[in-house]
Amino acid sequence: MRHVIALDVGGTAMKAALTGLDGTPLYEERRGTGRERGPEAVVESVLRFAEDLSVLGRERLGTAAEAVGLAVPGIVDAGRGVAVHAVNLGWREVPLRELLGRRLGGVPVALGHDVRAGGLAEGRLGAGRGTGRFLYVALGTGIAGAIGIDGRVEAGSHGRAGEIGHVVVRPGGPACGCGGRGCLETLASADAVGRAWSAASGDPDADAADCAGAVESGDPVALRVWQEAVDALAEGLVAAVTVLDPRV
Structure with missing residues (x-):
């Protein structure tokens, strides 16, 4: 069966699928990025992962993948096929399109920014469809956004349009990997909530999921941590909506 490989790299996890040419998912899998072992380990x-999916596709579907779509976080130069910079993964100037194409024997590879790719899909198939103007915001290890305009996603002059995670909502606040202080990402991302809850609970291994569980059980300290993140997120969204005036 004719298919492509779709691979989305996040700050801590990778999600992938073998997908039919009509968009039908044929196989799905998740893996960790291995970022705790350093940038080179993440690239490998x-x-x-892509190589394993290529082999799996041949075995299960009887044909080789016709292309690979790779979405990664940070600043991406899609024209050159380079991951320019990704704070959460420690990447700088990684030629992923070339590396992956070589690893898979010359299969065409499309490289894009993970959140802009997600925004494009949401605009074509999801809540942004037919709206003309929308703002897509992804909350994960970090925070980023995509600006949908008439069926396309705006990349900006330097590939940084929609980076809502680096809107400063608490001037002089926590240091951010981008070099700023008080960015939304340092206050409302999964990493930020995990850090805040770990400090508040005294558990060095606690993460955002643990905080969410404590919130559900009514823990007042967890509720305070969660509310601070929600307040910061709301302020970031208000700023973005005021500037962009999206329909949804």
């Missing part, structure tokens, strides 16, 4: 994890 991505290449190995």
